Amino acid sequence: MEINADLQDYSHKRYNILTGEWVLVSPHRAKRPWQGQNEAVSNEVRPSYDASCYLCAGNTRINGEVNPKYEDVYIFTNDFAALQSDSPSFSVTDGLLVAQSEKGICKVVCFSPDHSKSLADMAPDEIQKVVFAWQREYEELGSNDLINYVQIFENKGAVMGCSNPHPHGQIWSQSTLPNEVDKKNTQQLNYYKENNSSLLGDYLKQELEKDERIIFQNDAFVVLIPFWAVWPFEAMIVPKKHQSNILSMDTEEALLYAEAISVLTKAYDKLFNTSFPYSSGIHQAPTNGEANDHWHWHMSFYPPLLRSATVKKFMVGYEMFGSPQRDITAEIATQRLRELL
Numbered sequence: 001m002e003i004n005a006d007l008q009d010y011s012h013k014r015y016n017i018l019t020g021e022w023v024l025v026s027p028h029r030a031k032r033p034w035q036g037q038n039e040a041v042s043n044e045v046r047p048s049y050d051a052s053c054y055l056c057a058g059n060t061r062i063n064g065e066v067n068p069k070y071e072d073v074y075i076f077t078n079d080f081a082a083l084q085s086d087s088p089s090f091s092v093t094d095g096l097l098v099a100q101s102e103k104g105i106c107k108v109v110c111f112s113p114d115h116s117k118s119l120a121d122m123a124p125d126e127i128q129k130v131v132f133a134w135q136r137e138y139e140e141l142g143s144n145d146l147i148n149y150v151q152i153f154e155n156k157g158a159v160m161g162c163s164n165p166h167p168h169g170q171i172w173s174q175s176t177l178p179n180e181v182d183k184k185n186t187q188q189l190n191y192y193k194e195n196n197s198s199l200l201g202d203y204l205k206q207e208l209e210k211d212e213r214i215i216f217q218n219d220a221f222v223v224l225i226p227f228w229a230v231w232p233f234e235a236m237i238v239p240k241k242h243q244s245n246i247l248s249m250d251t252e253e254a255l256l257y258a259e260a261i262s263v264l265t266k267a268y269d270k271l272f273n274t275s276f277p278y279s280s281g282i283h284q285a286p287t288n289g290e291a292n293d294h295w296h297w298h299m300s301f302y303p304p305l306l307r308s309a310t311v312k313k314f315m316v317g318y319e320m321f322g323s324p325q326r327d328i329t330a331e332i333a334t335q336r337l338r339e340l341l
Contacts (some may be wrong), residue, residue, distance in 0.1 A: 003212055003331050014330075016228035017191075017199060019183040023230050024318075024325040027332075046116040046165060055166035057113040072126070073133040074110040081106035083174055085146060103146055104174035109133060111167040118156060118167050118275060120265035127258035134171075134282070135246050135254070141173040142287030149177050149286045157277025159304060159312065169280075177286055184283055185295070192294030198242040200296035213334045216263045216341060220249075220256040223264050225334045230324040232306045232313050233271065233333050235264055237299040244285040244295040261299075263341065268303060270340040278303035 006012070013022045054061045057069045063079045083104025092099040111130050112122060119127060138150050154169035155162040177185060191199040207213060207224055215235065216223040226236050237260045243249065249257060268276035284297035306313040306328070319325050 008329055008331065014228045016226075017203060018187055018228075019180070020187050021183075022323055023228055024323055025329060026325060026327055027329050029327040048114050048116050050115045050166075053115055053164065053166050055108070055110050055164055055168055056115050070110065070113055072112065072129045074113070075107055075133060075137065078106040078108050078170065083172060100176075102174055102176060104172060105141060105144070105147065106173070107137065107141075107171045109137070109152075109169045109171060111169065115166050118265070118269075119154075119261055120269045120276070122167075122262070124255060124258040124262045127261050128255045130169075131246070131249070131254045131258055135249070137171050138246055138284070138287075141171070144173075146175055147173045148175055148288040149173065149181060150284075151178065151181070151281065153279065153281035155279050157275065159277045160279050162277075173287075181283060181286070185286065188296065189294045198294070198296040200238055200298060201242045204238055204240065212331050215267070215334055215337050216260065218256045218259055220253045221260040223260050225330045225337070227330055229330045229333070230326060231302045231304065232326060232328050233268070233303050233337065234330075235301045235337070237261065237264065237301075239297065242296055244292050245297050246282065246284060248297075264301065264337075267337050267340040268301075271337065272305055272309035274305075274309035276303055276305065 008027050011026045013024055015022055050056055053059060057067055060066050061079055067074065083102060083106050085103055085105050087101055087103050090101045111119060112126065134152050141147050141150050150171060150173040152171050188199045204222060213225045213227060214222060220240055222238050222240060224236055225234060278301050280299060280301045282297065282299045285292035285295035304312045
């Protein structure tokens with residue numbers, strides 16, 4: 001494996017083929033001393049059951065509903081949903097002031113009844129049950145005429161705005177494509193029309209050949225740090241087959257996908273010896289009734305930790321007004337995570 005030395009020593013831009021945007025990479029800045037903010041380390045040992053947790057099995061939620069004594073995955077409609085299914089249809093056009101109504105359905109997915117766990121603490125066969133739940137929800141929500149996109153995601157850790165440490169994620173489904181999905185839809189569609197092949201599939205072939213940013217792979221999935229990664233230890237899980245959505249996975253592939261999630265999240269926790277915070281999400285084909293053959297689904301992880309469990313990456317200054325920027329290169333980040341497998 002021979003890595004381009006210029007990419008490791010000099011400032012440059014890298015192109016994100018999925019969004020059509022650029023990220024500024026400044027590898028020389030990784031050598032600078034750090035005198036910025038240090039986050040407090042939270043390595044609290046949580047109990048398997050917390051009587052005050054509104055997500056634990058058998059507990060009463062804020063709206064008065066009681067959770068069943070669930071034994072693996074439990075899903076319910078979000079008590080504080082960001083999208084409303086009964087919102088009236090309307091639009092506002094007042095000169096340059098434009099607004100449209102948006103309808104949707106939001107759900108909470110409890111990964112496990114064990115309050116003390118995260119995905120990193122769960123076995124692949126346990127995570128597989130979560131994958132099955134994601135598949136069911138994608139199919140059920142996507143079949144609703146109201147819904148044209150289903151966004152599955154997880155915020156892990158208080159630093160990522162997670163309001164409850166119980167292992168859980170969310171699903172927001174809505175009537176239009178959100179911004180990031182719309183960009184990826186356009187980029188993949190244009191490439192597919194021009195090349196009659198999957199954009200991510202062709203990218204994956206190149207990554208597997210170079211083997212510079214591959215963290216882990218099994219028979220069905222590749223875990224890698226994308227060439228254009230923004231966050232210090234950003235990673236992506238990509239199916240080797242060209243699949244437009246998670247329903248394309250059979251039972252064996254669902255277990256291999258669960259293994260990929262397990263391997264990556266365990267490596268994250270080992271990196272700085274802490275329960276590693278991140279936001280993760282699955283981007284896949286819209287549920288708008290079209291073929292969407294150009295889509296190649298994938299799961300991205302955006303962790304904010306930079307140098308240690310206490311030093312966080314902030315998006316400020318140039319990144320807010322110019323474009324994203326990173327110091328540690330994707331290749332160096334890959335090497336660090338590889339060593340932990």
